[in-house]
Amino acid sequence: DVKVTQSSRYLVKRTGEKVFLECVQDMDHENMFWYRQDPGLGLRLIYFSYDVKMKEKGDIPEGYSVSREKKERFSLILESASTNQTSMYLCASSLYRGRSYNEQFFGPGTRLTVL
């Protein structure tokens, strides 16, 4: 079974802190994604990566950066946390085979509260 793990289920941080959210997948997937989920706004893509050290902006990248130094690990960084970044953060991964992008699998999510 595919397993995607996230470093924390719940996290509380202060405004202005630098925050790291870690995601690890164990299936040698090329693609990894970070989404956030907010009531009334649904799930939105923040950043994704299609290879080690490669990254692309999603729909709402402002205030975030990412790092992918190893294939299995994709980190989301909040450079200076703000209260409007309080949200549920979901990481996902998928396999790329030929020209086909396959099923995405999600981690359990991290509920981040910024005070």
Next chain:
Amino acid sequence: GIQVEQSPPDLILQEGANSTLRCNFSDSVNNLQWFHQNPWGQLINLFYIPSGTKQNGRLSATTVATERYSLLYISSSQTTDSGVYFCAASPNAGGTSYGKLTFGQGTILTVHP
């Protein structure tokens, strides 16, 4: 970008009833997935179904790619089926979509005993 719309937004059932959830998408797709979000927030994969029909126990799904819609059927519903159901799609953009998913707003299903 691709638009994904789900209906109905809310659905209330008695245990044992059947239901159909619909997902319309605005472009041709190379990925169409159905998820169930559990009470702890995790997205559970139900179906990967860019076209055709699949069944898994009491759940089945059909995607008619040419008409740009997908249906999720839940038969003999149980209280444990309660939660939010999401449809998500990735456009068939010649390899440049990277499989990015656009999510619908979800259907909130409540099953009463």
